[in-house]
Amino acid sequence: MRNHTSQVQTRPAPDRRHLSLWSAGLLMALILMAGMARAEDDLIVTHGVSTFGDLRYGPDFEHLDYVNPDAPKGGEISFGWSTGSFDSMHPYTREGRPAVLSSIFFEAMLESTADEIGSAYGLLAESIAYPEDRSYVIFTIREEARFSDGTPVTADDALFGYEILRDDGLPSFRAQIGRTISGAQVLDDRRIRFDFNPTSPLRGRIVSAGGLPVISRASHEASGLAFSESRLEPLIGSAPYILEEVEPGQRVVYARNPDYWGNDLPINRGRNNFDRIRIEYYGDAVAAFEGFTAGNYLFRQESSSSNWATAYDFPALEQGYVVQAELPDGTISTGQSFIINLRREQFQDVRVREAIALMFNFEWTNQTLFYGLYVRNDSFWQNTDLAATGLPGAAELALLDPLRDQLRPEVFTEDPFSLPASTPDRALDRRQARRAIGLLEEAGWIIGDDGLARNAAGQTLDVEFLNSGLMFDRLINPYVENLRAVGINARLTRVDSAQMTQRERDHDFDIITDHIPMGYEPGAGLRQYFGSETANDSVFNAAGLADPAVDVLIEHVVNAETQEELNVAVSALDRVLRWERFRVPQWFNDAHWVAYYDIYRYPEPLPPYALGFLDFWWVDAEAEAALRAAGAF
Template structure:
């Protein structure tokens, strides 16, 4: 029976007039043809060897797992480094993906299915061949036991999969799933060894420090739970000679040192305990880079251009709380964050305002809705806030950079609270009709953020909101985030240049109380409808219009207080690393296509730099 089913599947594939190709692009032509020798932005002659080392601090959390596909445990940084997928994107294109594990992909014009043919010789790190059955297993177990939000999203796109033979797997798509991105969604699934999982003795949902077996260039070399991970380049990596891999994966080892806090992590860098640092603190960048190794020229400090979309870093308000249901309350809270003062006083004027959900792209909503946007918005008028149609996208007004408390903003905030039924009493605190104070807790696990949140808390208390900062350790932070047990947290809402089905995980009603990517608990049928318009867009023009409409509506919900973004990579590194110049627009790539200059490394070692 199985053989008959396989034969029937093969016959269907042969009967269809298929497009057979080495890659796929959403809207336009591929940059790289089938005979390309290497990616344009790499140095194909980059030497192999040496080590890339960097740090992670408790502000980002420690770890107790190397399994990134489950909610159990806290996975280590780069826990997905072991795995490859059928397709891989590049750092100089948007919306394109090229064969990696696959040799070809084949699909009909209506993109109702896709067939991936796995490259002959593709192998897992244990030397066993990658088969279509492994790809099927990976898809099915992620679909059935992976992260809940992922399960919901992939189930809407992929109807099922079947093995055609040892090297071919077919994915069928739900007819109602959007054409755009459906093949990339199947081609982007990680592939791991069925045999290794079965032999591990672990359930898929269990956290573990023994990673699943994948096929990528790096394998686990050393792990000290909560302290260090080291990955080593597999000398027998099956894909060394692929054109897409030329000039990449150049380090023999990648080492990550974990520190208890950001201060200790910085001191570790100045002492040469690790050699590459991507700085995220404006205070450090402006004031701390004056240590001896830098003065001696052993360390390079550089600002490299960053053309990537903003990460969407924001204070996120938990809409599951009754006290935050009124948008006027949320706006009042937002008004008391003085970005201009924060930027000038605490950030040395180094950051930009993170206003739109698609900041630093041409997808930002601007002005009043265009006619094309109105065509999407009008059918939803009764469900949308009237300001969507009559005013420009919501943006916090410019605040006074000279003092933390902007009195004009405070008066506006108090007025909004009164309109929402929160009135200032004799003790200076606002209360509702039931006599309850408006309690607002900022939950945070990183001490570096105290200096940012405390002035905000004081501003809120000035207008009568009972605000406080609660600092917890990383484990508590993870638990409370997953249980949605918070008022306000700092989180990222990362969007894409060509957003698709992932929007359902960030803003969709269906997974509002299960998605780890929707901390606000946003659940709105009008937003659901606009998300579907984005997903269904078949041209770049349609995409731009639908994203602008969605951006406009999301901003008027006022469920997050935008923070800031940086349009440059702040990097410091011991002068042993080299990179292609110019860098590609959409990636720094220090783990991907940088390399070690062996002579420079020997010279610095001899000088005692590290």
């Protein structure tokens, strides 16, 4: 497929006959501007950008392939939430706990799709213009683009979004913006130019700038609040949904803006079909499930294997009101794991970390608690071709050899680290326990008469699992018992969601459950998850990993210019990260478990990289009326 771009001259050279009319000051200003940035000629002007390959959709595409372009608008989709409460509608600050989907109000210049990797198309941007070296990009905003209050979206608003997030956004976000974007300037009402740091990777430049949320400057100024302050009155954006109702900790409702400016865009056809999106908050997962069976909300994406295997026998399902389905999921694993806090002194020795990991019996947990429905997360890029396998080949060694004296020797001599399989027949695998005790003894932790391991200073090896969800007790408690069996003074501490959030932000924990979501084309975001510079600031680097060799490998990934280079660099990074043993992999599922009252419809087949229930599903009005008449909800 062709790459749908074109070379154009954006402006002619100035007529030298008129130079004498210009003032010396203006001429000097032009000279200085020319020194700061190259002339805007010979630009690639396009409707979309792609990292390595061609764009799937040409400039005249009518709609995305995976949507139903004639999907009816209307109705409501509702779902439950039991993972913590909320007290804010501001997703870009550390103050408060934002509601689910609280960034729904904002659009960006570019929009990705669910059937491509590494491509993005103009949303707010009518066109994207950049030189071959991608030293800068110019976005031209669509003339019809409007904020939800009816005011035009301008280049000044795009500048405001960039500058306020750069200066007052989350610390890790600020750091990454600064690494990539050196500055921005408004060219006119509809055009904004982003200049990139020469040292930043070419691959992620345009998408990083094009992915910044565009926020109404006027709405922020009218609020009278500092950007960092929590708020329940959201800032104004240009997206299809606005806030209809908010009850902190209980409910939030988003309504489709009837005057949304972008309804007729090809990128939006068949999408944003629901008039309302309602989210009901529950104190725990049990209450949330009961809310679904009672019809208090109508769509559920199941995350509990126990529920999936045993609980779907309630009357509404037996009467045919509810559909229970496993839909294909081709996406990368979420990377769910127990994360060990490397900032803690007792976890500095990798042998201690491996001993802790060995005592999690995944096989018993999966069979006993999860009905054998899950697969372990070994790789950070599980379920993709990017995962490291076997011994490093020549291409990987070219990246790893210069770092040999900084890397663990196993990186070169053994397959990527994976925990050995444990017996599924009992929670405590004695073979793994003997291995763990041996590792602890090598690290200087000797089990005493009281059954606790102590170091030379007489300190016990204390490990606290921090958790806010009741449902996780059943899998953490057996793990705690296994650790205590090998002398580790382990315990589970359950806190409320607010405490959990604060302690995570303060890095005040030993072990937590967290997700490490990687992408198919990882880039600068890796620095937030694994980079030394943000190890003590990033909310994403839960482990506090700060390793110079990892930093080097991250830069190889970031600077990869071909798919082959990227695959090699990611595989090398995956290999090194796994041998650091700072996480205990949990599990993933290669299917979407969904249950919903039989009023929702979706296009078939689904795209490979998204379930899209909030994006391109719709309500069957006749089916909804029939179920209401039957008293289903």
